[in-house]
Amino acid sequence: MSNADSTTQGFADRVQSFVTENKRAILIGTALAVAAGGVALYASASSPPKSPGDKKDRRKKSVKPRPNDVESGSVIEEIPVENQPNFGVLTKEQLETMPSEERVKLAAALKKKGNDHYQKDSFEQAAEFYTRAINVSPTEEPVYYSNRGACYMNMKPPQFDLIIEDCDKAIALNKDYVKAINRRANALEALDRLEEALRDYTTATILDGFQNEKAAQAVERVLKKLSSAKAAEIIKTRDPHLPAYTFISAYFSAFRTRPLPPLPEEPTIADNALISALNALQVADYTHSWSFVMGALEEGLSNDTLKAEALNLRGTFKFLINDVKGAEEDLLESIKLIPSFAQSWVKIASVYMEQGNPERTFEAFEEAIKHNPNDPDIYYHRGQVHFIMNDFKQAAANYNKSTLLDDQFVFSHIQLAVAQYKEGQIANSMATFRKTLKAFPERSEPPNYYGELLLDQGRFQDAIDKFDRAIELEKTKTRQNVLPMVNKGLALFQWKQDIGAAEKCCQEALEIDPECEAAVATLAQLSLQQSKIDTAVELFKRQLELARSEPELANTLTYMYASIAQKTFLENYPERKQAFSAMAQAMVP
Template sequence: MSSDASSGVVDRVSSFISENKKVVLVGAALTVAAVGAGVYFASTSRGSGEPDAEKADRKKKKSKSSKKKKTVKDTDGPILEEVKPKVEEIPEDDTPLTEEELASMSTEDRSKAAASLKAKGNAAYQAKQFTKAADLYTRAIAASPTPEPVFYSNRAACYVHMSPPDHEKIVHDCDAALALDKRYVKALNRRASALEALERYEEALADFTAATILDKFQTHNMQDSVERVLKLVARRKADEILATREPRLPSDVFVAAYFGAFRPRPLPTLPESPSQGDSTLLLSLEALQAGDYIHSLSLVNEALEQGISFDLGKTEALNVAEVSSMIVPSNLARHFVDRLVVLLRFLMGDVSGAKDDLMASVELVPSYTQSWVKMASVYMEQGDSTKAFDCFEEAIKQNAEDPDIYYHRGQVYFITNEFDKAAEDYTKSTSLDNTFVFSHIQLAVAQYKAGNVANGMATFRRTLKAFPDRSEPANYYGELLLDQQRFDDAIDKFDRAIELELAKPKSRNVLPMVNKGLTIFQSKQDIAAAEELCKRALEIDPECEPAVGSLAQLALQTNRVEEGSKLFWRQAEITRSEPELMGALTYHYATKSQIDFLKAYPEMATQMGSIAQGLM
């Protein structure tokens, strides 16, 4: 559980879709509502107040009350679910008209015959005689002098209720109906449902999106369908990416944040006659202490290739030979390599491999508490908080005076919203070692989020005085000031954090720049200035995920939907964890579905603004 300073801005970026599902689908229209768009980035440091909850309830009730009610009198076809079916048998019809007979009939007579067959088809449908109804609609199609989309859509409805449903025929008939009337919402919905059943999720998403926008978001079930299929699209693509993506390290800033979440440890004592691999290992650990994280990890691989003077087989042999004086240093050396390999695996997203290595590491040196702490991190990454807490308990058994245990357990409490327990652990960690800046920062944030605003702000002010040369207190404090809409004060703190980061020779944390950009956007609606700061951040750290995500959202605010979609895809490429990947893909496909809609319905572009305003 690293104390990554990006947590606040990531929260604001990742909440965009979940809080604004409708608006994402009409992102091209957001320009007209740009003045109020800052709410998308508002910090969620404190829970929503009662007025917001009441507002949400009113919106929910309004949404339910606005749901369309369909009736049997709808001219475009049968609605089986909302009528009381007739139980009487529909009588057999006369012999179907031949092609020759149809050709000899007048246009008026053919229209009357088609209308009669459609009415009989509706009656058969309501009586749940779906095969008969489909046949009658087929005859209506043949009789009609001009193609009628409703006949195809109604026949598709019959295929829906057959056992099993014939999804291919549903798609075929809806294709025909939509070729005649591309704004036929009912046909779009039927085809979308069939495509979803056929697991053609991207096509289904396009249809559900089109139906929802054409319906002007009046039908709640359509919106639910968009959200459901959007998740299916993102899930499938995420699985594909995770299965084929080459492991790679994240940015320098991310690696620095991860290592920075642990207090430094003393270097191990190597054997009197160290191997080349042992010496390379020591160089790696020295690079780690100097903050040269990528070089450190590179040296670990080199040390492994050269060979470390310890393995489990040799340990057993040396124990039998009672040469214990050689076991301890070699044992520790190998353990440190194991620990760094674990970090390498974890940072590259190989969670299972990291867990296997950690299990081997704790078997090798059970008293090394960082292995247990990192094992807890892996379990949390996998969503298993119970096993994570078990690891913390084991670490405490090994060394109850290790402050890192309580700091990282506090992080678990924090992300599970148990802020009072988190504050207790941060306080314990600080009492054991008050030189670790993140214990102070997280204590302040936990107090704030628990509702102890005055205590949280006071803790931050003390932390700023205690660590005047660290950027993190200023950045985090700025986020809380932003949450309170004290924009000028927040910008002052972000500026101080930026100044401190730019003074570093390397591994500069650019998140204060992103935070400042979002603050300027929220307070002044100055999109150009916000984008400039995010782009500047990416020049320093090209893989800064919050900067990419923020640029994507800002692109939507200025009607650059295609650019936003591409940026969300870029975010998916650089994101590290599975949940973050799912989020980025969800954003990408949500905007892509809107792009596809506007390409299919260019005439709707001028109406999107009024639709968006109605949703605000």
């Protein structure tokens, strides 16, 4: 397991804290929904304003209300002919001669008959009476359409297209009609029209003032289905490409430098191409390194040692572009050629962990130790796996073992300090970091990660001082790691709510490294804080291009679709913008 995995996980934790612990203009409904679990379809208890003649329904106590109940209302005056089979079936001429007041009474009576049939599960008959009410009423009443939609929902099979058609009419007449909005969302979700369903569930959630837990769960459920499906589609159609420089650099820096493999007396073009690939790797020229190793394997290498080395490197690049299966094949072939190749064992362990198979992961580490019991990289990466599995005690033991074998690898010291911190050994962690700062005064990583722990403790000025030191050290490099800049921006926001300063840090980071996913993600969240939803959506789209794996894509898509749903709500309900902002502020912890 690489340092990139730990770095990415740490950043995700920090962004999550940033979202949940500070002022959150990110779709409040999404903030609620992300914390909730999915449930079955539901209908909101909210209802539209009643017509002048509507009163509360007088139901028999023996009748159990249905989940998708219809709107009720008593008749103003009983119509003597209501028990006749053709009750409410009138010609156009009869309707034209009937006084408007009588038509209102007749429509209400027809609605009551529809309600009676609905409570008896006679949905076809109920729908017929609601249709008659629609035809008789002198004005279009949204409740008649919504109730008929409820009938279509409960028919076997449900008539989803008709539900949507009736709810469209009801909502057009009363756009605050939460029950109709929910019902239409149910139908849209059933038809797999997920973006439209998300729009409606989000609208219903906001109109309900975020008080309806089922509505929040519905948002979460549809977001998950929509984002997962879209992420799978993107992965399937995406051309392979390397992730951002920051991620690749973190991955390769998690392995100690090894000497170049010896060449035969008369090396081939392929042999030299492999050496070029490894040299390019040392100077962080990852694109050329990938190209050279691909060419070396295509041409054919002189011996098994060189071929195993090339397969190891190509497998690594495949892993980085998320071709996990291809990475597994190359690394296994590398081990087959040279069974004692420790780095290939470590990397195949990462592949197994990515595949969700910790048993095989630890078996790979045991095989590596069997061949190379004194290789410090094995213990470091096994510590990383324990860390990701939240077994911080075992993680610390492995980091210690790695350090005992080679105390010149900075990440063993850093990860040990972080593992101690996670275990609750704060004093030991701080002491380990202070020792690391002294032992590696020219490395930017110790002050950067130390700053993160200080930030977690609310020691803002101390954290920013450490981030500034890391930034200063990075400026001496040809290619800078800009994560300290992003961290500084988060610290300024958490400390002083200074969005402008936080944005400036992220923008400076992107000027140096345009593919820094952490900077893009943080800017997107900051845009949501300011209700700059269009900007946030564009940043989320940019983040999609940088995301490496399907889970990363799904997470970004969740935020993007939630933001789009919020934007749509504010476009459809501009008069509610101020009230929405007030609700959002009221929910700030």
